[in-house]
Amino acid sequence: MTAKDKLTTSQITDILSKEIEDMDYSENDKFATEREIMERFSISRMTARQALNFLVAKGILYRIKGRGAFVNKRIIQRSHTIYSFTELMKERGMAAGSKLIEFKKVIPPEIARLNLAMSEGEFCYLIKRIRLADGEPYAYEIIYTPVSLVPNLDEYDLEKDSFYRILQQEYHKEFSYDKKTISAVKTDGEVSQALYNNDHAIALKILDILYDVNHNALEYAESWYHAEKYSYLSISVKK
Amino acid sequence: MTAKDKLTTSQITDILSKEIEDMDYSENDKFATEREIMERFSISRMTARQALNFLVAKGILYRIKGRGAFVNKRIIQRSHTIYSFTELMKERGMAAGSKLIEFKKVIPPEIARLNLAMSEGEFCYLIKRIRLADGEPYAYEIIYTPVSLVPNLDEYDLEKDSFYRILQQEYHKEFSYDKKTISAVKTDGEVSQALYNNDHAIALKILDILYDVNHNALEYAESWYHAEKYSYLSISVKK
DNA sequence: AACTTATAAATGTATATACAATAAATGCAA
DNA sequence: TTGCATTTATTGTATATACATTTATAAGTT
Known part of the structure; x- marks a missing residue:
C-alpha cells in the first residue's frame, strides 16, 4: 500500500460504521482498539483516535479509559437521527x-x-x-x-x-x-x-x-x- | 505562569462554558478562535482545539471551517440535558x-x-x-x-x-x-x-x-x- | 464598477512523540 | 487460596510540526 492509497478519516469512519451495522455488533460489544485500527489502515494512532472520536460524536460508540471502545445501545444511536x-x-x-x-x-x-x-x-x-x-x-x-x-x-x-x-x-x-x-x-x-x-x-x-x-x-x-x-x-x- | 500553573483541558472547558453562560453570548455569536484560546491559556493549538471539541460535543458550540467557532442556539444546548x-x-x-x-x-x-x-x-x-x-x-x-x-x-x-x-x-x-x-x-x-x-x-x-x-x-x-x-x-x- | 488574483485568517487533517491514568491480567508470597 | 504488587494493554492528555481547505478581505486589473 503506497502513501497515495491511504484512506481519509471520513472514509475510515464510513467503513467502520458500516461494519458495526452489517456485522451487527450487539450493544456493549467491544470494538476494535486504537492500535488495531491504526495498523489495519496504516495510519498514526492520533488519526485512528480521531476516527473513533467521530463515531463517539455520532453516538455509535462510547469509550472507557483503560478498557476500550464499545458499541452504544441502539436506542442511543437512534436518538441522533430525525425520523420521517x-x-x-x-x-x-x-x-x-x-x-x-x-x-x-x-x-x-x-x-x-x-x-x-x-x-x-x-x-x-x-x-x-x-x-x-x-x-x-x-x-x-x-x-x-x-x-x-x-x-x-x-x-x-x-x-x-x-x-x-x-x-x-x-x-x-x-x-x-x-x-x-x-x-x-x-x-x-x-x-x-x-x-x-x-x-x-x-x-x-x-x-x-x-x-x-x-x-x-x-x-x-x-x-x-x-x-x-x-x-x-x-x-x-x-x- | 510556570508550567505547573497550567490548567487542564477540562478546567479550561469549564471556564469557557461558564463564560458563555455568564457573559451570555447570543446565539450565533462568534466565539474565541483556537489561536486566542491557545495564547490566553499558554497551551498548544492542538490542546486548544481539544477544549473546543469538548464544547462542540456538549452542543454548546459549532464550528465552520475557515470562519471560526460559534455559540449554538439555546434550544440545541437544551437538548443535551435531562430535566426534572x-x-x-x-x-x-x-x-x-x-x-x-x-x-x-x-x-x-x-x-x-x-x-x-x-x-x-x-x-x-x-x-x-x-x-x-x-x-x-x-x-x-x-x-x-x-x-x-x-x-x-x-x-x-x-x-x-x-x-x-x-x-x-x-x-x-x-x-x-x-x-x-x-x-x-x-x-x-x-x-x-x-x-x-x-x-x-x-x-x-x-x-x-x-x-x-x-x-x-x-x-x-x-x-x-x-x-x-x-x-x-x-x-x-x-x- | 466589476472581475480576478493574491493574501491572510481560521479551521481541518495527519503524523510523531512522550507520558499519565485506568483496568485487567499475571505472578508471587504468605 | 487469598491478597498484594507488577506488568501489560488501552485510552487520555499534551506538545510540536506540516500542510490542506475554506472563507473573507485586500489589492490590482480591465
Whole structure:
C-alpha cells in the first residue's frame, strides 16, 4: 500500500460504521482498539483516535479509559437521527402510505409564516394527508413549506413518496435539527372523522418545525396521531 | 505562569462554558478562535482545539471551517440535558411544588420491575405525588425506584425536595440518558380528580425510565400532565 | 464598477512523540 | 487460596510540526 492509497478519516469512519451495522455488533460489544485500527489502515494512532472520536460524536460508540471502545445501545444511536413517518413505520414493521386530501399553493397562516421566517404575501405549499399504516388511518397531517424552497414540488407524488426523502435527495436539503411540541388534544371535525370515523375523540398532537444546517426552517407541520395506535418515543442523552 | 500553573483541558472547558453562560453570548455569536484560546491559556493549538471539541460535543458550540467557532442556539444546548420537573418549572418561570399522596416500600408491578431490572420479591419505593405549578395541579406522578439504590430515601422530604436532586447530589448517581414514551390518554378516578376535579378528562401521559452511566435504570415513572397546561418539547439534533 | 488574483485568517487533517491514568491480567508470597 | 504488587494493554492528555481547505478581505486589473 503506497502513501497515495491511504484512506481519509471520513472514509475510515464510513467503513467502520458500516461494519458495526452489517456485522451487527450487539450493544456493549467491544470494538476494535486504537492500535488495531491504526495498523489495519496504516495510519498514526492520533488519526485512528480521531476516527473513533467521530463515531463517539455520532453516538455509535462510547469509550472507557483503560478498557476500550464499545458499541452504544441502539436506542442511543437512534436518538441522533430525525425520523420521517415513512422511516418510523419501517422501524415498526408496518407499511407507510398516504391519502392525499389537499395539495396546493396558499398564503400560510401567521403561525406557520412566522415559524418559517417568511415575508408577508409569500406562498407556501400546503400538503394535507391522512397517513396510513398497513392501510389503516394512523395520523392526520398538515404540512406548510415555502414554495421558494421547493419549487415544482407539485411534480412529485405525495401519496407514494416521502416528503423528507424529496427534501433531502431531490432538493439537497440537509437536516440539522427539529423541534417538536407534543400535546394531548380533543379532536373534532375533519381530523376526528379521518382517524376515528366519529366526532369528539382524543389525539396526540405533534407540532413540528424542521431546520437545515443554516437554521432555515424547511417545514412547519401539524399532525394528529391516533391516540390508541401511537405513542411518541423520546430519548434524551446527557452530554 | 510556570508550567505547573497550567490548567487542564477540562478546567479550561469549564471556564469557557461558564463564560458563555455568564457573559451570555447570543446565539450565533462568534466565539474565541483556537489561536486566542491557545495564547490566553499558554497551551498548544492542538490542546486548544481539544477544549473546543469538548464544547462542540456538549452542543454548546459549532464550528465552520475557515470562519471560526460559534455559540449554538439555546434550544440545541437544551437538548443535551435531562430535566426534572423542578428545573422545567424554573425554566417556565413557575414555582414547582408537590403534594405527597403516598410514599412507602412496595413490591413493584411487573412492568416496573422488568424495566428496573430487579429480581422478584425485591422492594421499591413508591412515590405518588401531585405536582404543582404556582400552587395549581399540573401533573400526577407515580415513581418507582429500587430501595437498594437509594436506601433511607424516606429521610428526605419529597414534598419540598427534588427527587432528581437527591439522586444526583445525595446518592451520587450520574444520569446518562432517559427514555420517554408519550401518549394521549383519557383520565379517570384519582388522576382525573387530582388534575381536573372531575372524571373523564384527557391528559398527556409520560412514561419515563432514567438510566445512569452504567445502564442501570434509576427510576420508572408514570406521569399524567394536565392537557391544557402542558406540552412536551422535544429537540432532535442530527449527528 | 466589476472581475480576478493574491493574501491572510481560521479551521481541518495527519503524523510523531512522550507520558499519565485506568483496568485487567499475571505472578508471587504468605 | 487469598491478597498484594507488577506488568501489560488501552485510552487520555499534551506538545510540536506540516500542510490542506475554506472563507473573507485586500489589492490590482480591465
